[in-house]
Every structure is written in structure tokens, then in C-alpha cells.
Amino acid sequence: MTGLDRLSYQSRWFHVSPERKFLLWAVMMTLAFTLPPWGQGIEILFTAGLTCWLLRLSVWRWCRWMALPFGFLVIGVVTILFSVSRDPQSLLVSLPVGSYWLGITSSGLITANETFWRSLAALASTFWLVLNLPFPQLIVLLKRARVPRLLTEQILLTWRFIFILLDEALAIHRAQTLRFGYRSLPKSYRSLAMLVGLLFTRVLIRYQQMATTLDIKLYQGDFHL
16 A cells, blocks of 8 residues: 555656546546446556556556456456356256256346446546545545545544554564564464554554644644645
8 A cells, every 4th residue: 555655646647636637537437337348448448558657557567456356346246147046048057056056147147247347447447546646635635525624634544544554564574574473374373463462552552652742732633634
């Protein structure tokens, strides 16, 4: 996540206003939900090329980042693709499972194909927005959209604590690795349990330090956004 955040500051469109980026994302999402599958495939290629050009990325790196959500997408599409029926004649391809038949119907095949390309196009568009919209610009966008201040502050604090959590987890994991804490499977489980317990304590300490810093700066309940 820290890598994605750094890349957003290196984008060629870093100085483009967040409203324009959001508008382009809205257009991409509209096309993703209205175009036929072949059009959605073209949009995916366009979005991938635009993302790689703006961020100076290789296509292989973009594909690796898309691999994790792509796996969840495939699982969801598979559940749509297969159906259970008592009549094997209604299935294009079927496999007997007890007194039922597991197979693929023509309507399920069409729905799965449409869902796959629509979701992938929407995912690529959202990924483009995340990679090209630095967090300060997101705060500006939320303020101009008249999002309640309390919700904006909660988003800001959550984003901040994500990095604190990652920083502490990496520091503990690095220390354990230097002491050969992950040399074997039993030691790995023991080190992981220690990491989780210690991480909770370290994050609470960091929170107390932040609260003390805010009190020193005469915090009155509102963040400067």
C-alpha cells in the first residue's frame, strides 16, 4: 500500500485537479456498465495503457497488482457459471452429483461472461483512480463534495493508522527474521503469534503518542483539512 501511495505522487497527472480525475473515472465506470463485452475489453486495454503511461509502469507490474482482485473475481464468476439441476437436458455440460446434476446452462454462460468483463473493466477503472489520486487530493474532493467533516476526519485517521500498522508490523517481522524466527514451520507460527500480540501493544503506544502530541498542540477536536 505504501508503494501505491508513492506512485500516486509520481503520476504525470499529479497536478491535474481531482474533479477532472473523478469525472474521467465516472465516464470509465459508465462505459464499463453499458458497453458490450468486446467494448469492455477495449476499455480494459485502454485503461491499462493509460495507467502504465501515467505512472511509468511496466504492463507486467500492472498485471501483478491486478492479480489479487482478479482471483476473487474469478471465484465469483465460477459460482455464477455453474448451476445445479435435476434435469441434465437443461445443461450444456453436466456432471452427476448424487441425484442432481452439476453443469453449465446457456443463460449462466452468458451472465458469467457479461459479469466477468463488466467487473474487470470497473476494477481497472477504479485501480486507475486509486493510483492517480493522492490522498490529499481525495480529502479536497471530499470537502468539495460536501461530505460531512466527521466522516472525512475518520477517513483521514484510518488512512494514517494503516501506515502506522504496516510500519510496526514490518519492523517486528524484520527483527524476528534476523533472529531466525521463521526458519521452520513451528517457529513461524510462534513468531506470527508473537507479532500479532506485540503489534497490538505497539499500535496502542503509537496512538497514545499521537494523542499526547495533539494535546501539546492544543487540539480542540477538529483537524485542519
